[in-house]
Amino acid sequence: MFSKFVIASLVGLGLGIGVGSVPVLQDHLHWNIWVFVPISGLVLGMLFGWVQFTCSSLLNLRVSTRIAFAFGLVSALAYLGTDLGQYLTLTVAVSEPTEVLSGQTPIRQLISFPEYLRLEYGSRFIKTGTFGNEDVGYQLGQVGTTVTIVVDFLACFLVAFATALVMDDTFPWCQACNRYQCKTTSTKILFADEDRLYDVLDKTTELLLEQSDHVKVNAYLDLVAAEQYLVKPGDATQILSVTNYACNQCDNKTMVGKVLVKTGKNFSEAKDLDFMLSGTS
Known part of the structure; x- marks a missing residue:
């Protein structure tokens, strides 16, 4: 070292x-x-x-x-x-x-x-x-x-x-390979309706707890992103940012989700709404 x-x-x-x-x-x-x-x-x-x-x-x-x-x-x-x-x-x-x-x-x-x-x-x-x-x-x-x-x-x-x-x-650390995982994909979903955001977070949490499957969670979030595509940046009051990381040596993956909430003219992170999924699925 x-x-x-x-x-x-x-x-x-x-x-x-x-x-x-x-x-x-x-x-x-x-x-x-x-x-x-x-x-x-x-x-x-x-x-x-x-x-x-x-x-x-x-x-x-x-x-x-x-x-x-x-x-x-x-x-x-x-x-x-x-x-x-x-x-x-x-x-x-x-x-x-x-x-x-x-x-x-x-x-x-x-x-x-x-x-x-x-x-x-x-x-x-x-x-x-x-x-x-x-x-x-x-x-x-x-x-x-x-x-x-x-x-x-x-x-x-x-x-x-x-x-x-x-x-x-x-950057998440892969304990099995002793190396940092690399960023693979990143998605930002804009919301103008707070209730819609919480519905998405509830469904995401349900998928994380029941299946812990990166592919299915990402597929669901891609569907949400397509639905929210028409929300203009100027109208957005919340942003769901999802970043995926993967180890180059093994199948370990990490998904990190963060929620940004508009306060005044700027967005700040709502840490209590963050989520993470780690595993090989």
């Missing part, structure tokens, strides 16, 4: 260095809105968490809470790896070229990585506008910059941790 975790972690770290090596992304590695809203940390944390979970799935490694926490820490290191990728690829113009230094010289030939980090994290310039061809703004200062950096890395860690946990909760 440890070797699988190491492989997934190395992929995450390599991805971080790779992201930092892309020139078009280098100006956005520590992008914040309103100074302290870490957009880059949130986006990269989600990316690193998803990639490490995907690697774990391919390696048949179950992502427990402890492993998800470790992936969060690795993601924070991968975020630092973006700075390393930038350091390895960034070039600066040398005003007086020599035999050793050309006009465009890699910055790694001029300063060490720790020195580069001190410059990068020293004091950030916050742009507030432009005047002519020049940017207008102010220096955030050492303390303010340190706070934004901490918030960046903390956001990356927390989002990666949460992403790995959510992915583990989303």
Whole structure:
């Protein structure tokens, strides 16, 4: 198990260095809105968490809470790896070229990585506008910059941790084969009549309890979907979402049903109406 975790972690770290090596992304590695809203940390944390979970799935490694926490820490290191990728690829113009230094010289030939980090994290310039061809703004200062950096890395860690946990909760685990089941089909049925929804849920529950047959339950829900086809999205007040998963190695299957209820302009999950069917039928 440890070797699988190491492989997934190395992929995450390599991805971080790779992201930092892309020139078009280098100006956005520590992008914040309103100074302290870490957009880059949130986006990269989600990316690193998803990639490490995907690697774990391919390696048949179950992502427990402890492993998800470790992936969060690795993601924070991968975020630092973006700075390393930038350091390895960034070039600066040398005003007086020599035999050793050309006009465009890699910055790694001029300063060490720790020195580069001190410059990068020293004091950030916050742009507030432009005047002519020049940017207008102010220096955030050492303390303010340190706070934004901490918030960046903390956001990356927390989002990666949460992403790995959510992915583990989303995909059922096949105990017989020690692997995640794959998503096969997904159906969304719209309802404008609450009574009709409860009739469908009652019938579905009856089929689940009496027969536990994936084929028959799916056939019934397909029939309901055909009946509810004319309900327009704007008229829907409830949504029944049914997702089927299957193991690639055996006959184990899992059906997950969730009900979304409209509250105001948005839909929220009614967890007390959720249902699940697992088995080989």
